[in-house]
Amino acid sequence: MPAFAALRQFPSSDPTSETRVAVTPRKTRPRSDSDAAIGSPLRKSPRLLKESTPHGSPTANIRKCLKSSLNLSGSPQKKQLSEERQNWNPRVDGTQRRAVNEALHVSTAPANAVCRENEQNRILDFCKKCVKEEKAGSLYVCGCPGTGKTLSMEKVKVMLADWANEECVQYPDVLPINCTSLANMNDIFSKILEQNHPGKKRSRSTSSLQQLQNLYSQQTPGMKMILVIADELDYLITRDRAVLHDLFMLTTLPFSRCILLGVANAIDLADRFIPKLRSLNCKPMVITFCAYSKDQIINILQERLRALPYTVFQPQALELCARKVAAASGDMRKALAVCRSAIEMLIGDSTLSSLNGTEDHQKPAANDSVSSQVRIDHVAAALSKVYKSPVVDTIISLPQHQQIMLCSAVKLFRGGKKKDTTLGELNKYYVEVCKSTLIPPVGILELSSMCRVLDDQGILKLGQSRDDKLRRVTLKVDGADIVFALQGVRFFRNCLQ
Ligand SMILES: Nc1ncnc2c1ncn2[C@@H]1O[C@H](COP(=O)(O)OP(=O)(O)O)[C@@H](O)[C@H]1O
Numbered sequence: 054m055p056a057f058a059a060l061r062q063f064p065s066s067d068p069t070s071e072t073r074v075a076v077t078p079r080k081t082r083p084r085s086d087s088d089a090a091i092g093s094p095l096r097k098s099p100r101l102l103k104e105s106t107p108h109g110s111p112t113a114n115i116r117k118c119l120k121s122s123l124n125l126s127g128s129p130q131k132k133q134l135s136e137e138r139q140n141w142n143p144r145v146d147g148t149q150r151r152a153v154n155e156a157l158h159v160s161t162a163p164a165n166a167v168c169r170e171n172e173q174n175r176i177l178d179f180c181k182k183c184v185k186e187e188k189a190g191s192l193y194v195c196g197c198p199g200t201g202k203t204l205s206m207e208k209v210k211v212m213l214a215d216w217a218n219e220e221c222v223q224y225p226d227v228l229p230i231n232c233t234s235l236a237n238m239n240d241i242f243s244k245i246l247e248q249n250h251p252g253k254k255r256s257r258s259t260s261s262l263q264q265l266q267n268l269y270s271q272q273t274p275g276m277k278m279i280l281v282i283a284d285e286l287d288y289l290i291t292r293d294r295a296v297l298h299d300l301f302m303l304t305t306l307p308f309s310r311c312i313l314l315g316v317a318n319a320i321d322l323a324d325r326f327i328p329k330l331r332s333l334n335c336k337p338m339v340i341t342f343c344a345y346s347k348d349q350i351i352n353i354l355q356e357r358l359r360a361l362p363y364t365v366f367q368p369q370a371l372e373l374c375a376r377k378v379a380a381a382s383g384d385m386r387k388a389l390a391v392c393r394s395a396i397e398m399l400i401g402d403s404t405l406s407s408l409n410g411t412e413d414h415q416k417p418a419a420n421d422s423v424s425s426q427v428r429i430d431h432v433a434a435a436l437s438k439v440y441k442s443p444v445v446d447t448i449i450s451l452p453q454h455q456q457i458m459l460c461s462a463v464k465l466f467r468g469g470k471k472k473d474t475t476l477g478e479l480n481k482y483y484v485e486v487c488k489s490t491l492i493p494p495v496g497i498l499e500l501s502s503m504c505r506v507l508d509d510q511g512i513l514k515l516g517q518s519r520d521d522k523l524r525r526v527t528l529k530v531d532g533a534d535i536v537f538a539l540q541g542v543r544f545f546r547n548c549l550q
């Protein structure tokens with residue numbers, strides 16, 4: 054997967070340089086251990102928030118604003134609505150800032166978990182079937198971190214309760230377990246046992262697992278079904294995966310009352326342990342949560358921002374965020390982190406320019422709502438905080454003529470028709486770019502030695518030939534990384550457009 058760049062402080066002396074960054078998609082970690090860093094556990098659903106949030110809180114404000122905007126109808130009011138939407142000014146309005154931060158906070162449960170309806174319905178159908186037939190069963194959910202698994206389980210829980218209410222079906226006892234919080238892996242069995250037989254004295258000689266196995270092997274009249282939602286199942290992986298096997302096998306015992314929903318980040322775990330379970334006649338249904346695509350990320354972000362009565366992001370800015378996050382990992386937590394950080398950039402940017410009295414005259418006036426919106430460069434700077442890439446870092450710190458040459462190479466290879474070229478042809482593109490930016494080009498010999506330097510750095514490959522002009526040049530890094538690294542400088546941006 055290509056590394057890619059975002060904006061970060063450009064070290065060259067070029068006055069046109071702006072803030073820029075570097076990004077390398079990090080390998081997806083099997084466990085969402087960044088959860089803690091990025092956010093706290095899910096807050097209450099908006100339904101619950103309605104009851105518990107005090108008036109005047111950001112959420113209450115969002116709702117109030119939304120309500121008032123939705124109540125508007127007729128043309129004069131419509132005009133008012135559009136004016137209201139434009140009145141976004143986070144520099145002066147702390148309430149707006151807090152409202153946006155909350156809407157984009159990873160711990161704020163969204164009203165709708167869009168783009169996961171299909172997965173949620175499949176999980177819900179599975180649960181309904183088990184509950185209706187009073188039959189134990191197991192389901193295994195897997196997907197990379199930040200793909201909405203935990204969120205979807207929360208939604209399914211609520212939907213199942215609503216359904217049970219409507220259908221007058223007995224709702225099972227729900228036991229949510231985050232496996233990361235277990236001091237000991239086997240504690241999962243004591244928790245299930247406690248849920249099934251609350252307060253019953255435990256035998257010291259037999260383990261909780263054995264007691265559960267006994268319990269589910271004989272009929273116990275009146276014992277309720279329980280729905281175990283075991284999240285972060287990865288923490289129960291042992292070399293022989295015995296705990297996981299024992300857990301899933303509980304659902305196959307003749308009088309088992311356990312509906313098990315196991316949620317894991319490791320996608321390959323299923324391949325490793327499900328065949329063994331199958332051979333033991335335990336066949337959990339498997340649902341995979343794929344990484345979010347660019348369009349899904351845009352959709353989710355727009356949905357989360359919909360409740361706000363103002364437009365916070367320029368569409369291109371949201372798109373850049375979604376494109377980069379989708380290309381890196383499809384992790385929604387990262388997309389939210391980038392958006393929140395971009396808002397900080399916007400606020401920092403405007404504070405700085407007003408302090409220095411250096412408002413950029415090319416940008417729209419400060420009181421224009423568009424100037425208050427998050428732009429591509431804010432998102433690019435935010436991406437740099439969330440991701441890092443040595444490739445882009447290197448390109449960012451190259452001397453200007455080497456950057457111009459890379460910019461020319463990107464133009465030349467654009468469209469993917471050509472994979473390599475000659476130094477002579479590259480020189481033509483290079484001279485053209487120099488002319489358009491009024492920078493005097495270096496000669497072909499110097500260009501050839503610049504290519505050698507870039508070859509040493511692994512950025513391109515320079516072939517052998519007696520005639521310099523005929524030496525073959527191939528890019529060794531992704532063109533997108535070059536574009537990303539250079540897009541913070543206005544003249545490169547224009548030239549690459
Ligand atoms: N479909 C979605 N709609 C809105 N927000 C989402 C969606 N998917 C993920 N998120 C946000 O990303 C956060 C991380 O998702 P989570 O369900 O914890 O991922 P996972 O459990 O797969 O690691 C959620 O708390 C939520 O704020």
Ligand SMILES: [Mg+2]
Pocket residue numbers: 085202203204284285
């Ligand atoms: Mg999770």
